Amino acid sequence: MGRPQTGNEVVDAVLGAAHRVRRSMDTGLRASGLSLPTYKLLRELSRGERSMRELSDVLRVTPRTVTDMVDGLESRGQVERRPHPTDRRVTRVHLTEVGAKDLEGIGEQAEAVRDRAIAGLSAAEKATLVSLLDRIAAS
Structure with missing residues (x-):
């Protein structure tokens, strides 16, 4: 698959790489019935209950x-909805025991796919790439 054609080589490279990694993760997770966004949602809930709005914000969807x-x-x-203890307008989402167990099993598979995506980079290159992408995100 070629790069997107936005007219900027750097932007095209960033978008192309992100798309390829996202697609690889989706393909690897599909066998477990998840996508990258649902995997990220489960991982977020493994840190504790979240409101639907908080999930929307953190997942950027x-x-x-x-x-x-x-x-x-x-x-x-894998998850259940629960009422907010003090605000009846808010619904909280909770990771169930089934979800936590599934996430644990899926985590190894996701890590393997993720690691393959960046396997061609040295530790120094990875650090440089993170630094550069953080600078892009901040601008």
């Missing part, structure tokens, strides 16, 4: 997308 992802994960018993 629309609230509707979070609702769809939570619906799918809830139907598989």
Whole structure:
């Protein structure tokens, strides 16, 4: 697959690499019934309950997308919705025991895919790349 053609070689390279890594992760996770976004959602919930809005913000997706992802994960018993203890307008999402167990098994698979994506880089190159991408993100 070629790079996107935005008219800027650097932007095209960044977008192309990100797309390839995302696609590899999605393909690797598909066998487990997850996508990269749902895997990231489960990982976020492994740190503790979150509101639907918090998940939307941290995953950088629309609230509707979070609702769809939570619906799918809830139907598989991996997450459950809970009322907020003091604000009835807010729904919290909780990682279930099933979800935590599934996440543990899927984590190794995801790590292997992730590691293959950057295997061609030395430790110094990885550090440089992170630094450069952080600078791009900050500008």
